[in-house]
Amino acid sequence: MGSKRQFRIWRGDENGGDLQDYTIEVNEGEVVLDVIHRLQATDAPDLACRWNCKAGKCGSCSMEINGKPRLGCMTRMSTFEENETVTVTPLRTFPVIRDLVTDVSFNYEKARETPAFAPPEDLAPGDYRMQQVDVERSQEFRKCIECFLCQTVCHVIRDHEENKQAFSGPRYFIRAAELDMHPLDTKTDRKEYAQAEQGLGFCNITKCCTEVCPEHIKITDNGIIPMKERVVDRKYDPLVWLGSKIFRRGQNEQVRAGAQPQVGVHHGLHSHAGGSHDPGAEAQAQRGLNWNREVPHPTAPAVDERGRLPLSELTFDRPAAPSPFGDDVTFPLPTEHLNYAHPEQDEKKKH
Structure with a gap:
């Protein structure tokens, strides 16, 4: 009873x-x-x-x-x-x-705005090959059941209705991070898209989205923060800035001499194609995502108190981005370290 x-x-x-x-x-x-x-x-x-x-x-x-x-x-x-x-x-x-x-249609609208996975054109679906470490890197984010609890708890849109147009929310930040980590995805501007179009800069890492996730996905630590770090690397790294000056010097001289500039290259400004400075990538960014605007280069790099920035993207020796789990982690992960493990399992072991 x-x-x-x-x-x-x-x-x-x-x-x-x-x-x-x-x-x-x-x-x-x-x-x-x-x-x-x-x-x-x-x-x-x-x-x-x-x-x-x-x-x-x-x-x-x-x-x-x-x-x-x-x-x-x-x-x-x-x-x-x-x-x-x-x-x-x-x-x-x-x-x-x-x-x-x-009415949760807001989330489906943001899903349609997110550029889809773009595999290499010369590979058929049955020919895809990935290292297991690359599979593990993005597999956590695929556990999302799209309950949209992370979306509703995020104060950026919970308390500010006017931000919805410019903010995609945690669910689609981890989608962007997942694709940015994918070694077979040919779009090189995922980071720039997240920063310029999804409103990644609005997130101030309160971790409320991680707290309510029923799948125990570490949305903030493994998705949003690494994505923010990669955006900073591309946008503010002094070596990237120096490279842009060196590799664009010849193009600028052509423009001053009256030569026709290459399509997709915007002299003096960076497009959303990011720090790669690949003319093809920039043309694809402007044409495929229809951003149609340019972002001025920052006046000074953001550095720590020692005047340094991590150079992980320049020194990483494997395809895709550095693992959010850290370089000292081996795969497969032990059972007690899996994100879907019971949150109280450690307490049970003590007793």
């Missing part, structure tokens, strides 16, 4: 609504989604709620429980005190359709 528990559930639509109180029977081992289904079967048959797999893999039942974005099917009632009132509300960042259902 279950016990009676107090719930407050938001009811309403895009025109408004409020929290309504319910007393619902809760049985041992149940999750919040079980309770919502019981409420639909008894007192509130018109309560709207999304769900699908009930196994934490589809991401459909995203909601905010006691103010924290969570999956209803993965939030056990045993985590709350018996006399605690459980408050369930829709995702705050996205427009409400009805009750606990929100």
Whole structure:
């Protein structure tokens, strides 16, 4: 026999609504989604709620429980005190359709804006070959179930609706990082796209997205921070700046002599194709992504207190980017170090 528990559930639509109180029977081992289904079967048959797999893999039942974005099917009632009132509300960042259902089309729009994986033209799909270390490097980000909890908790758009147009959010930052780490992706401007079009600079690394991820993806540490570092390397590295002066000297002399400049090369300014200074890459960036604007070169490099910058991108001896796990990590990872391991496993070993 279950016990009676107090719930407050938001009811309403895009025109408004409020929290309504319910007393619902809760049985041992149940999750919040079980309770919502019981409420639909008894007192509130018109309560709207999304769900699908009930196994934490589809991401459909995203909601905010006691103010924290969570999956209803993965939030056990045993985590709350018996006399605690459980408050369930829709995702705050996205427009409400009805009750606990929100319009998350913002995320699909940002997904369509993200340039797709671009394999080499001379390779057929069955001919792709990758080193295992490169597979491991981006495999973590492929665990994303697109529940959009990281998107709704990010304060950049949670508290500032006006930022949505210029900000893609954590889910698509890790998508950009995944493709930037992929050795078979031929687009060389992923970093520049993330900085210029996805709004990577808006992120101030509060790690709230990592905290709510039900797949325990280390979004900030393994995705966003390495991407920010690579953007800084390309944009502010003094050696890259020096290289741009050396390799463009002949082009500038041609322009002064009246010669026709090469297509896609913007003299005196850097396009979004980045620090590679490859005319083909710059032409592809301007044509394929339709950025149609230029970014002035920074006036001074950003350096640490010693006046130095890491040169990982220039000295790395393998394709793609340095591993976010660090060079001292071997693969496959031990079971206790996997991101999908239980968060309390270390405590259990101690006992």
